[in-house]
Each structure stands twice: as C-alpha cells, then as structure tokens.
Amino acid sequence: MESAPREVLLFTLEGQRYGLPAGDVRELVRAARLTPLPRAPAVVEGLLNLRGELLPVLDLRRRFRHPPRSLSPLDHFIVARAGPRRVVLRVDRAEGLRVLAPGEWDDTPRELPGVGYVAGAAKLEDGLVLVHDLRAFLSEAEALELDAALAAPPETP
Known part of the structure; x- marks a missing residue:
C-alpha cells in the first residue's frame, strides 16, 4: 500500500471497533424506521x-456474527x-x-482466510481496528439477489 496517511471512519458495534475508508463514506444519519425488503438476501x-x-441497509450484526438487536433511536446509520x-x-x-499515519496501517489482515471484506487494519494505541472493504462485503450471489429484490414489484398485502 502507499505510504501516505489514510483517513478512516471508526465505529462501534456490540462494543467492538471497526473502520471504513473515509472515501467510501458519504454521510451519517440518525436511525429511522426501516421498510422490509421481501426476497432480499439475509x-x-x-x-x-x-x-x-x-x-x-446491510445487517452488520449478522455478517460479523453478533446477536441480533432491534433498531434503537440511538443507532447511527452510515451511508x-x-x-x-x-x-x-x-x-x-x-x-x-x-x-492514520503510514506506520498505523497494516495490509496483512486482508490476506488471512475468512476476512475477504477486510481492507487492512489500523494499529491504534488502544488496539487493532479492522477496516472493511465494502466493495467485497456482498458476495456476487447476494448482490444479484439484492438487485432482483430491488427490481421486484411491491408485494400487495
């Protein structure tokens, strides 16, 4: 990777810290009610x-094997x-x-098995933070299933 510093958005989920490359982040918004999407991937x-x-809205809890939790008004949405x-x-x-300074970035985690959506890790003074690559977050099958669910006509009650 390049030696230039990179900027990441740090966030917490179930007491663990994670990161996203700042270039992938568009905005932060308050939690709001979600609409179910029938036939969407899990x-x-x-x-x-x-x-x-x-x-x-991607379910990070499911992907990271955390227990499910109902939506809270205190949750944050990252667009x-x-x-x-x-x-x-x-x-x-x-x-x-x-x-992140160049010495705080490590590419090694993305080469480990089972972490296909990790871009690398931020080595911070208070611990290691995995930085996720959203381009690899959805599998090809999940992306196709999501496209089909988004294109489907709304279901009638």
Missing part, C-alpha cells in the same frame, strides 16, 4: 428512504459506497474520522 436488514432514495451501489450500515455509534 444480510439486508431492510430499506431506508433517504430523501426519496431507497437504500439497502456509504459499496462499489457502484449506495448502502447503509446500522452501527451502535459512529466515533468519527481518524487520519
């Missing part, structure tokens, strides 16, 4: 209507880019942006 928690745009797709991540708390 990793999609629902849809968020953000100023008229329907965005899929981000996962390749060409805009997505929303529900997190317990967005901590803020952190500029």
